[in-house]
Amino acid sequence: MTTFAGKLLRIDLSASTYGEEEIPDRYLRQFISARGLSARYLYAELKPKADPLGPENKIIMSIGVLGSTGLQGFSKWCVMSKSPLTGTIFRSIAGGNFGAWIKHAGYDLIIIEGRAPGASYIYLDKEGVHFLKADDLSGMDPRHLQKKLKERHGFHTESACIGMAGERLVRYAVITSGERTASRGGMGTVMGSKNLKAVSINVPVRAPVPFDGIRLKGLVRQQISILKDHPRRKKMSTIGTAYLATGLNEAGILPVRNFQAGSIKDIQNISGEEFYKLKKGKAGCYQCMTRCGGMREVTRGPLSGKQIDGPEYETIYAFGPLLGITDKSFIIDANALCDYYGIDTISTGACVAFACELFEKEIISTSDTDGLELIWGNKSAIFPLIEKIGKREGIGRILGEGVERAGEHIGEEAVIYSKHIKGLEMAGYEPRGIKGYALSMASSNIGGSHMYGRPREELTGKVDPFSEEGKGTSIARAQKEQALEDSLIACTFGNSGLDLMMYSEFLTSATGFEEFGSTENLSKIGERIICIERCFNIREGFGRIDDSLPKRMISEPLMNAGPSTGQFVKNIDKLLDEYYEALGYTHEGVPTAEKLKDLGIKELAKEIIDDRRFLAN
Amino acid sequence: MRIKIDHTKCTGCKLCEVACSLQHTEAINPWRSRIRVFIGEDFCLPVIAGPYTEAACNAKGIVMVDGMEMDGCVVCRASCPVKTAFKEPDTAIPLKCDFCGEPPDPQCVRWCEADALTIVN
Ligand code: SF4
Numbered sequence A: 001m002t003t004f005a006g007k008l009l010r011i012d013l014s015a016s017t018y019g020e021e022e023i024p025d026r027y028l029r030q031f032i033s034a035r036g037l038s039a040r041y042l043y044a045e046l047k048p049k050a051d052p053l054g055p056e057n058k059i060i061m062s063i064g065v066l067g068s069t070g071l072q073g074f075s076k077w078c079v080m081s082k083s084p085l086t087g088t089i090f091r092s093i094a095g096g097n098f099g100a101w102i103k104h105a106g107y108d109l110i111i112i113e114g115r116a117p118g119a120s121y122i123y124l125d126k127e128g129v130h131f132l133k134a135d136d137l138s139g140m141d142p143r144h145l146q147k148k149l150k151e152r153h154g155f156h157t158e159s160a161c162i163g164m165a166g167e168r169l170v171r172y173a174v175i176t177s178g179e180r181t182a183s184r185g186g187m188g189t190v191m192g193s194k195n196l197k198a199v200s201i202n203v204p205v206r207a208p209v210p211f212d213g214i215r216l217k218g219l220v221r222q223q224i225s226i227l228k229d230h231p232r233r234k235k236m237s238t239i240g241t242a243y244l245a246t247g248l249n250e251a252g253i254l255p256v257r258n259f260q261a262g263s264i265k266d267i268q269n270i271s272g273e274e275f276y277k278l279k280k281g282k283a284g285c286y287q288c289m290t291r292c293g294g295m296r297e298v299t300r301g302p303l304s305g306k307q308i309d310g311p312e313y314e315t316i317y318a319f320g321p322l323l324g325i326t327d328k329s330f331i332i333d334a335n336a337l338c339d340y341y342g343i344d345t346i347s348t349g350a351c352v353a354f355a356c357e358l359f360e361k362e363i364i365s366t367s368d369t370d371g372l373e374l375i376w377g378n379k380s381a382i383f384p385l386i387e388k389i390g391k392r393e394g395i396g397r398i399l400g401e402g403v404e405r406a407g408e409h410i411g412e413e414a415v416i417y418s419k420h421i422k423g424l425e426m427a428g429y430e431p432r433g434i435k436g437y438a439l440s441m442a443s444s445n446i447g448g449s450h451m452y453g454r455p456r457e458e459l460t461g462k463v464d465p466f467s468e469e470g471k472g473t474s475i476a477r478a479q480k481e482q483a484l485e486d487s488l489i490a491c492t493f494g495n496s497g498l499d500l501m502m503y504s505e506f507l508t509s510a511t512g513f514e515e516f517g518s519t520e521n522l523s524k525i526g527e528r529i530i531c532i533e534r535c536f537n538i539r540e541g542f543g544r545i546d547d548s549l550p551k552r553m554i555s556e557p558l559m560n561a562g563p564s565t566g567q568f569v570k571n572i573d574k575l576l577d578e579y580y581e582a583l584g585y586t587h588e589g590v591p592t593a594e595k596l597k598d599l600g601i602k603e604l605a606k607e608i609i610d611d612r613r614f615l616a617n
Numbered sequence B: 001m002r003i004k005i006d007h008t009k010c011t012g013c014k015l016c017e018v019a020c021s022l023q024h025t026e027a028i029n030p031w032r033s034r035i036r037v038f039i040g041e042d043f044c045l046p047v048i049a050g051p052y053t054e055a056a057c058n059a060k061g062i063v064m065v066d067g068m069e070m071d072g073c074v075v076c077r078a079s080c081p082v083k084t085a086f087k088e089p090d091t092a093i094p095l096k097c098d099f100c101g102e103p104p105d106p107q108c109v110r111w112c113e114a115d116a117l118t119i120v121n
């Protein structure tokens, strides 16, 4: 027995047909599950230059091999698709229960392709897949929608769905399940472009049977006893990621007013402790004892009077310091508004910040903003602006395209204020004050994400964050590790104190695959995954030139940033050279033929070797 | 001895379900646990499986728990023909808490971090 389902479900929306397919054993051995396996399928199946919002794009939803096995913090799920925001391969990870339900339905992956002729949703039960009309659900927000679907199909139904923004193709729409979202990269937009409002599953809980059940049970006991006493896990369980804001502010790497500064005065108003005071209850994902989410009450907007799970750090950053705001109830309300429309809080905050900076620099005026005075910290203008983005109305039409496209639309003088990497709005770490993050975000195959490889040693102060030495190697390692963790899917927050050795034991006892016992092999799997993702991007025309940072980061010294004041990224080229070398890529950032052979994906990535254009360096 | 449930302390972590399942079944499956935690919009409610009843009751209704209106079926401890909880998923054999351990050492109580489950005499 093994905890792999070994099967995938393929759903064609255009033809309203579906079928099951076996997943070859060697794919699992090479890529494990979730992010890795999805990347393998997307690379092999998606034609180059496909339109991300066309019927040819595919959405792959997946659960990790250790999901629903009793191990804690392994039941999140992953969405992969070509992103309408970046044009690259994209993975987004979400929590809630939905992932476990994919597993209980008996699949490792669900691949959705085509485009439904009209508003529709999918319902999966014991009998199979049902293609249902969703006309009566159009425009509905994720919370009410999920409730409605539970009433319609049974209390035990779990859904992954989109809000109004997804239907209207705001480029950074999210997919919501429970209180959690697959936030980044416009995965909800892809769903919207397929006229797919929701995927609902209602099947009995069939837990996967591990290869060595007795050993795995021992490991579950061991994992829980480690987690119970781990200080970081405890902090996550009480304060959640909100604790990060104060520390980052102190280090001067909390982006303020669209990256004009690295720290803000009244940080104590939005500290983790302050948010903790407002916490009414807990929320979290399937089989996770940490339950890092906190339920808090909303005071304005359509969800006023209700409780939402949030905000976590990235949302605090995006609707707080990034806009010059330190008002915790505003941050909660803005978070709720984004949940209601189904838009990514980071990208939304970044688009608002971009607009505010243009307003400050007098590039746009009230005649462009539908009369909104977009002055830093002006909450009464920012709130309606978020609403406009969610509905894709007025100025929201332009901002809903993301900062890269919005900048190009407004004109050259605006472009330098759009803070993005490969089109993805930047997350809440000022790269100038932490050079590992600068490199990790610049080289990331999905753009400006904070979750593509965290420079742990720098964040914990073990390594000098300002130095540009040796970062290529450490980031290459961090990205490999992250890729592996995303392929299990080990939650970064819920698995404090566990290491690769532990994961390797989990994997061998769950699957019986001997080779997972070697941590070198696991690290190689991580490398294989980022390599295939890079091959995908190269085929799309990305290259070294795209592995870059916004101009401000490499030319303007950071201001008002405590210890990080005066920092900027001096030599991104050197950082990249070292990073490419560590991963066996050419000077242009293309994996060499030897590397592809070494990783055992030479056949798969044949196009990269055959096409001489890619290798010219 | 019995187990006292203080639902106001429950955080919904469901470790008790894992603990019970670890004790009784080969693969960990919360549906095969003798304790289930039901999570609603603003409550977490642990329920421990009691005796099996052969017939479904006809006294369906709303019960009040600390001022909260709750579906009586959710709070009920019985494994019964109409309820999906407290039954083996494949065979539908009813489940009942056996106050596990020898001497009794209820695993759910031992694992609950929040003191929502305690033993009283
Ligand atoms: S730590 Fe938080 S995000 Fe991670 S699995 Fe647990 S509840 Fe979900």
Ligand code: SF4
Residues within 6 Å of the ligand: B009, B010, B011, B012, B013, B014, B015, B016, B017, B037, B044, B046, B111, B112, B113, B114, B115, B116, B117
């Ligand atoms: S272990 Fe305790 S806190 Fe967790 S769900 Fe069970 S009763 Fe609630």
Ligand code: SF4
Residues within 6 Å of the ligand: B019, B020, B023, B033, B034, B035, B048, B049, B096, B097, B098, B099, B100, B101, B106, B107, B108, B109
């Ligand atoms: S006492 Fe034992 S059998 Fe009863 S619910 Fe708790 S763990 Fe399960």
